[in-house]
Amino acid sequence: MNSGFMKIVFSVLILCALLLAWQFAVRYNEIPIYLIPAPSDVIMALVRGFQTGIYTKHIIATLTEVFAGFSIGLAMALVLGLLIALNRTVETYVYPYIIMFQSMPKVALAPVLVIWFGLGMTSKIVTVALITFFPILVNTIVGLRSADFDRINLMRSLGASRWQVFRMLQLPGALPFIVAGIEVGIIMSLLGAIVAEFVGAEAGLGMLIQSMNTTLDVAGQFSILIILSVIGLSMNKTVGFIGDRLLFWDSSRKAKAAMGRR
Amino acid sequence: MTVQLVQTRFAEPAGNSSGEAIGIRRLSRRFGAGDQQIVALDDISLSVKEGEFVAIVGPSGCGKTTLLKILAGLDRPSEGEAWLRGTPIAGPRRDIGVVFQSPVLFPWRTVLDNVLLPVDVQKLGRSRCMDRANALIEMVGLSGFGNRYPSELSGGMQQRVGLARALIHEPAMLLMDEPFGALDALTRENMNLELQRIWLETRRTVVFITHSISEAIFLADRVLVMTPRPGKVQIELEIDLPRQRELSVMNSAAFGEYANRIRGILNAKGAVD
Ligand SMILES: Nc1ncnc2c1ncn2[C@@H]1O[C@H](COP(=O)(O)OP(=O)(O)OP(=O)(O)O)[C@@H](O)[C@H]1O
């Protein structure tokens, strides 16, 4: 038996034991379902939600917001990052404001954005874009600047043009930073979408949690937390997977992965 | 007739005798201004013949790297002039190979791709240079490692990749800044033997900077001894030891004699290695 397989079996067993204990404790103590639901209640809510098609509809709404917002935030961060890193003038006028905005929690803007862009998807997409924009932007700038002085000198000594220095040195060198920014951004994007939906929305998992709260449907809320974990985990794994393929040469990334990545 | 004229112009560069690879006249380099001004190089004049192996020794901060950067076209003198092969240095040139103190490899490129970097930058055509790249990789003892990435190599192996890279575009001249400074003594001696072998095969002009007196004597035709504050060349020492030199030459009386003279000059200037 290999130890990796045994580890999985073991953790599944532990999970089952915990769920059983939870189920038993709730039922035995007759805790009402609107306080703490038993695992079976949560599973029932999950099944019902998908059978009626309600969950699917809201999952699609939230995922649309996340991907649209994330793509916009990513594209804008890369473009502006390039401009700032490569152009002194843009840098002197723009960078101070970016640093200022970076330390501000962007979710706090969600209520204002709902006022500006309405209850529909637009306000969520803007929130998500804003929230993913900053970590990727800052990492892009830092990454493009991180080119080691010796390497720049080497390129210059070979008579490289500025464009060659950018393409052959700065851009590949910035990739680990950009990927790290994306890894942070993708997690934040889900957070941003949910919070924005809390503030006021027509659809989405955040809105669903909110409306379940008013009917004391705690089992339903738990079932949506499970869905959110699955979504968050798969986004994280996907980005990590692509990053590992892209950055196979980056030994510090391997070290990070060995330590369980952050 | 025109060909004749052009050749004459290159053969007789202003104020330079032919066969001179590097000419430096009354060159100074100062950093900063006022009280905090540092004179990195002070009124240096020297000349290196085509095909000559010159070593520069001196303690930390005496301006060795500054001098090399000026020769590589990466820095400009405050005063004075420098020529390479008859033309004043006006910026980086493509007929120079530079080896830095650290390997300076690109971790996302394989060993082969790192060696081919100058080919990519100077658009020399990969297919044309592939055989040469593989031959160089073999020459520095890395055959079979062409498809590995730098993180899979030891420090000494990485440094040898840097050496192969500096030779790929067939530069007329090699500038080396303490290339083996970070290696252990044993690897360093091997690299010295290897470098001598490569030099005997190719006979390129080499300027080799080092902290190590024995490394300088072992490798060079001529050793320049520099002292700091301000950076000056104190003496030039012709090393009259027969080639090909073996490591055992370091135990010879002549070798000890050279080493003592160099050490004496450095000690007299209060600049102990
Ligand atoms: N860009 C710079 N700006 C200011 N001072 C500099 C700069 N480059 C070098 N110097 C100064 O010039 C002097 C010579 O520096 P250099 O790097 O040439 O020394 P070195 O002989 O190569 O030393 P080492 O053996 O430690 O590499 C030092 O005092 C250094 O502080």
Ligand SMILES: [Mg+2]
């Ligand atoms: Mg130096």
